[in-house]
Amino acid sequence: MHTRPTRSALYIPGSKDRALDKARGLPVDVILFDLEDAVAPDAKIAARDTLFAALAGGGYGPRQRIVRINGLDTQWGRADAAAVAAMDCDAILLPKVNSPDDVDALAALVPDLPIWAMMETPQSVLNAAHIAAHPRMAGFVMGTNDLAKDMGSRGRPALMMALQMCLLAAKAAGIVALDGVYNAFQDDDGLRAECAEGRDLGFDGKTLIHPAQIAIANAAFGPTMDDIALAHRQIAAFAAAEAQGQGVAVVDGKIVENLHIVTAKATLAKAEAIAALESA
Numbered sequence: 693m694h695t696r697p698t699r700s701a702l703y704i705p706g707s708k709d710r711a712l713d714k715a716r717g718l719p720v721d722v723i724l725f726d727l728e729d730a731v732a733p734d735a736k737i738a739a740r741d742t743l744f745a746a747l748a749g750g751g752y753g754p755r756q757r758i759v760r761i762n763g764l765d766t767q768w769g770r771a772d773a774a775a776v777a778a779m780d781c782d783a784i785l786l787p788k789v790n791s792p793d794d795v796d797a798l799a800a801l802v803p804d805l806p807i808w809a810m811m812e813t814p815q816s817v818l819n820a821a822h823i824a825a826h827p828r829m830a831g832f833v834m835g836t837n838d839l840a841k842d843m844g845s846r847g848r849p850a851l852m853m854a855l856q857m858c859l860l861a862a863k864a865a866g867i868v869a870l871d872g873v874y875n876a877f878q879d880d881d882g883l884r885a886e887c888a889e890g891r892d893l894g895f896d897g898k899t900l901i902h903p904a905q906i907a908i909a910n911a912a913f914g915p916t917m918d919d920i921a922l923a924h925r926q927i928a929a930f931a932a933a934e935a936q937g938q939g940v941a942v943v944d945g946k947i948v949e950n951l952h953i954v955t956a957k958a959t960l961a962k963a964e965a966i967a968a969l970e971s972a
C-alpha cells in the first residue's frame with residue numbers, strides 16, 4: 693500500500709513564477725512541476741532555471757514534488773533530465789513513454805530519483821505491465837489528452853479499456869496510478885463525476901490543471917467519515933467474531949471476512965496519512 697496521499701496532483705507550468713509561488717499554499721497532495729506541455733517552446737530553457745530556483749527556495753511542505761521533463765527524443769529532454777537530477781524534488785515524470793527501454797534511458801541519466809511514467813500512447817498501454825514492472829517505476833499518470841489524440845477517439849468511454857489496462861498493470865506492480873486531467877476546469881459537476889468514476893475504477897488520485905479543482909479531487913479520493921466509521925465497525929465486529937472462533941462477521945447485513953479487514957485497515961491508514969499531511 694502507498695502511504696503518501698495522492699488524491700490530487702496539480703500541474704504547474706515550470707515557467708510561471710507566480711503559479712510556482714502560489715502552489716506553496718495550496719492544499720494539494722502532489723505537485724507536477726511541468727517543463728513539457730504547459731511551457732511554450734521559447735520558454736523551455738529558462739523554465740529549468742526558474743524551477744530549480746523555486747524548488748531550492750522550498751516551502752512546498754510534505755507534498756510530493758514531481759518534475760515532468762520533455763521527452764528524451766526532443767531537443768530539451770536530456771538537458772531537462774540532467775537539470776532535474778540536481779533539483780530538490782521527489783521524482784521525475786517522463787512523458788510519452790512507449791516501452792521499458794524509454795525508462796532505461798532515463799534511469800541511466802538520472803541514477804537516484806524514482807521515475808513516474810505518462811501513460812499516453814497506444815504503445816504505452818500495450819506495454820503497461822512491462823513498464824510498471826521496471827525496478828525504478830514508482831507511478832503512472834494517465835495522459836488522456838494525448839491518448840485520445842493518438843487513438844483518434846472522442847469521450848472518456850472510448851478510453852476505458854486503456855485506463856483499465858494501465859490500472860491493472862499498476863496494481864499488479866504495486867505502484868501509484870493517477871487518472872488523467874479534466875479539461876473543463878470551470879465545470880465542477882463534471883469534474884466531480886469524473887473523479888468519482890476514477891476512484892471507483894481504482895485510481896489513487898486525479899491529475900488537475902487548476903487550483904479550483906483541488907478540493908473536489910481531495911474529497912472524492914479521500915475516505916469519508918462514513919467510510920472511516922464503517923472500517924472501525926468492521927474491524928470491531930470481525931475481532932468479536934474471531935474471539936468466538938468464527939471467520940466471518942456481519943455488518944450492516946453484509947459479510948465481513950479477513951480480506952475486508954485488509955481494506956478497512958487501509959482506509960484507516962489512508963485517513964491517518966491525510967490527517968498528518970493536512971496538519972503538517
Ligand SMILES: CC(C)(COP(=O)(O)OP(=O)(O)OC[C@H]1O[C@@H](n2cnc3c(N)ncnc32)[C@H](O)[C@@H]1OP(=O)(O)O)[C@@H](O)C(=O)NCCC(=O)NCCSC(=O)C[C@H](O)C(=O)O
Binds near residue numbers: 705715839902
Ligand atoms: C488553465 C489555465 C491556463 C488558467 O489560468 P488562469 O486564466 O490564470 O486562471 P485563473 O485566473 O483562474 O487563476 C487563478 C489563480 O490561480 C493561479 N493558477 C492557475 N493555474 C494554476 C496552476 N496550474 N497552478 C498554480 N496556480 C495556478 C493563477 O496564477 C492565479 O493566481 P493569482 O494571480 O495569484 O490569483 C491555468 O490554470 C494553467 O496554465 N493550468 C496548467 C495547464 C497545464 O499545466 N497544462 C499541462 C498539463 S495537462 C497535460 O499535459 C495532460 C497530459 O499530458 C495529457 O496528455 O492529457
Ligand SMILES: [Mg+2]
Binds near residue numbers: 729787810837838
Ligand atoms: Mg500529454
